[in-house]
Amino acid sequence: MSTELLDALLVLEKEKGISKEIIIDAIEAALISAYKRNFNQAQNVRVSFNPEVGSIKVFARKDVVDSVFDPRLEISEEEARLIHPNYQVGDVVELEVTPKDFGRIAAQTAKQVVTQRVREAERGVIYSEFIDREEDIMVGIVQRQDARYIYVSLGKVEALLPVTEQMPNEHYKPHDRIRVFITKVEKTTKGPQIFVSRTHPGLLKRLFELEVPEIYDGTVEIRSVAREAGDRSKISVYSENPDVDPVGSCVGPKGQRVQRIVNELKGEKIDIVRWSDDPVEYVANALSPSQVVKVLVNEEEKATTVIVPDHQLSLAIGKRGQNARLAAKLTAWKIDIKSESDARKSGLLAEEEKPQLDVFYSFDEDME
Known part of the structure; x- marks a missing residue:
């Protein structure tokens, strides 16, 4: 798993411009969710993921207190000092609680979450690229059209050419190459939405x-x-x-x-x-x-x-x-x-x- 995962991180970083750190953060967040859901645990946990060797460790985080009311979240000062004599009330103790079969469950459960986070990161990269292209022109390729828009491919994203921004003396066909003026770039839940024009001054x-x-x-x-x-x-x-x-x-x-x-x-x-x-x-x-x-x-x-x-x-x-x-x-x-x-x-x-x-x-x- 470690070699394949490390290679995948490097490919994403190189080809899609998504930093390795962003993906690792997404994986760790997904593993926390997977642990709590699959092992019916409500304690405060931290997941340590090492992409170099592919190791995954889960640590339960417990506050050191005088009197324990919830053993899932708290640990007495006496027990804490058995782990290390320097612990005192107010500190946080981390105990490894990694289940034996957690690697398999985590991989299955985290896949969808990681994919979503990667997709969001990709959208962020595309948005950052195109927001700098507002009020600029690009060459696009006509893909299709409906009653409201002509859809123009700008490479990584499909732009919208509204009917009101289309030249009255032009007829557009699929695969036509046209120059368009980028009027607006919006960030939406489905990714960046780019509006273009052929009529703008x-x-x-x-x-x-x-x-x-x-x-x-x-x-x-x-x-x-x-x-x-x-x-x-x-x-x-x-x-x-x-x-x-x-x-x-x-x-x-x-x-x-x-x-x-x-x-x-x-x-x-x-x-x-x-x-x-x-x-x-x-x-x-x-x-x-x-x-x-x-x-x-x-x-x-x-x-x-x-x-x-x-x-x-x-x-x-x-x-x-x-x-x-x-x-x-x-x-x-x-x-x-x-x-x-x-x-x-x-x-x-x-x-x-x-x-x-x-x-x-x-x-x-x-x-x-």
Whole structure:
């Protein structure tokens, strides 16, 4: 038994990351339970398990007292001193009470408890590993799906992709490899439960960090992301280095970097704009590809009125208001869009002004 058990402990420690001490504690706890149950004993006992030689010893722990009321838990001072003359009232005496056939009974009874403790330890290891991966992306393999979730294998654990976090333009089949964003890791009685997303703005941010070296090394920063998954997204970027074009860095040579992200997101259109601490410039950039004539800012209400050429009004608003809605999410400013002619009628635009233009890039599968 000793060699097999010792080998098993070493394998568990090496392959599953569970320390030998945790398993030994579980075995000793199980042996105490087995002893009390199988030998109908209620005394306070300690089990000593030596994995090196496979020896198991059971010791009854008794308090040294003047008068014994329960011999299973107490021992008189006189009897204790027969064991060792230094014992006195208040000490604890340990007497070996190991039954002859305890090894066989203990192995049978403790197996289930030890297995459970090992399983709990494994779950703890998995939880510790994945809690550090929150707000990160991983590659998973689709296993199956039901009305509520798609189940995605992340190796040691199966993650849940809720219906609300699935992209509307995607269809998932078993064995498909997909990148998912880990939104939440929970500890439950059945083990760690991991929730993932394909629609979270963090997925887009992490994909850019993977594809754009300048973002990974901090030369270019992603300041904000606004996303309507499966349809269109806007991302604002910035660099303190005047020699670095943050928008061009994200686009990559011939659009290769952003094209890989578009492919990963099944054709989702991505607008890349330059971030600015000037709300006039930032809002104008965020409304691209529409041209902007003028931006009026209300600092107190954090609201802007944006004037665009008449022929670009529908472009600025976007289909079902999408362009304006994403620009407002991206900048965190309220945006009210007016045409040039309406602005003149209301006195917001007194004279002809040139459009405010900035570096902008929109990418989708239809662009070359």
